[in-house]
Amino acid sequence: MRELFLKIQPYTGKIFAVGLITFLSFLAYNLYNAPVEGIEEKFIYLLKQYGYIILFVWSMLEGEMGLIMAGLLSHDGSMNVLLAIFVAGLGGFAGDQVYFYIGRFNKTSVLKRLRGQRRKFAFAHLLLKKHGWPIIFTQRYMYGMRTIIPISIGLTRYDARKFAFINLISAWCWAAITIVPVWYFGDQIMVVLHWAKEHWYMAIPLAIILGGGIIYYFNKATKKIEKRVRDED
Numbered sequence: 001m002r003e004l005f006l007k008i009q010p011y012t013g014k015i016f017a018v019g020l021i022t023f024l025s026f027l028a029y030n031l032y033n034a035p036v037e038g039i040e041e042k043f044i045y046l047l048k049q050y051g052y053i054i055l056f057v058w059s060m061l062e063g064e065m066g067l068i069m070a071g072l073l074s075h076d077g078s079m080n081v082l083l084a085i086f087v088a089g090l091g092g093f094a095g096d097q098v099y100f101y102i103g104r105f106n107k108t109s110v111l112k113r114l115r116g117q118r119r120k121f122a123f124a125h126l127l128l129k130k131h132g133w134p135i136i137f138t139q140r141y142m143y144g145m146r147t148i149i150p151i152s153i154g155l156t157r158y159d160a161r162k163f164a165f166i167n168l169i170s171a172w173c174w175a176a177i178t179i180v181p182v183w184y185f186g187d188q189i190m191v192v193l194h195w196a197k198e199h200w201y202m203a204i205p206l207a208i209i210l211g212g213g214i215i216y217y218f219n220k221a222t223k224k225i226e227k228r229v230r231d232e233d
Contacts, residue, residue, distance in 0.1 A: 023057050048078050052087045055079075059091025059171075060098070064178055071182025072189065081183045088179065089172035092140070096150040096167050103154025110151060120145060124152035136163060137170040 027046065034042040047054060051073055058066030067088055074081035103110055124145060127135045139149040153163060182189060 027054070047073060051079050052083070055084060056087050056091040056094075059088040059175065060095035067175060067178040068182050071179040072186055074179065074183045075186025075190075081179065085172065085175045085179050088175035089168070092171035092174055093164075093168045096171070097164060099147055099150035100154040100160070100163055100167075103151035104160070105154075107155055110155065120148045121152045121155075124149045125156070128153060128156065128158070133162070133166050136166045137173075140170060140174045 027050075030050070031042050031046050034045045036042055036045050047069060051070070055066055055070050070079055070084040070088060071081075073079040074084050124135075127149070135149065136153065140146055142149070150167075
């Protein structure tokens, strides 16, 4: 079993890509054949039928939108909030483990294909060197670094078991921090969503402004951290 595991690890990225394509094909097929009318109703039906599976894969891709949907479905009773947190955490954990092993067993290929990301890799190494394991715990909240940091840690000799343990705890915290507030304030969020549906012409620019502001804030915060770490190094 161990020999098989070692043989499979170098192909982690390819296995992940094939699995993702297969899953998306499965979703597309079931979405098309859902026994309800309208794309919105079809999507809701799909979430209720395969909610935990979709949540797991969505969380592998580090998608907060999937966690928000899980919170809303938990609020109306379609999902169990504790199980949703557990599944989402496992998905986030699995995704970062994939990125970690891509770096661990594909060093030459990673450095060659991600040549344009060298600056971010260097920054990730500086963060790990200066702050140690807390970086593994907080990288999910660092805009533009969420994929880079697990890969860059994989490129080092960092202990794989230690990374896995911290990664798992971090993933469950990430899931809980996002899902629980949405589950608790579900009624208020549904009112906002209903308003947005009725006034989409106003909701779209507001969403763009709000989303852009959030991205700008985290991007600026990440750059400040990068500058501080380099100045102190």
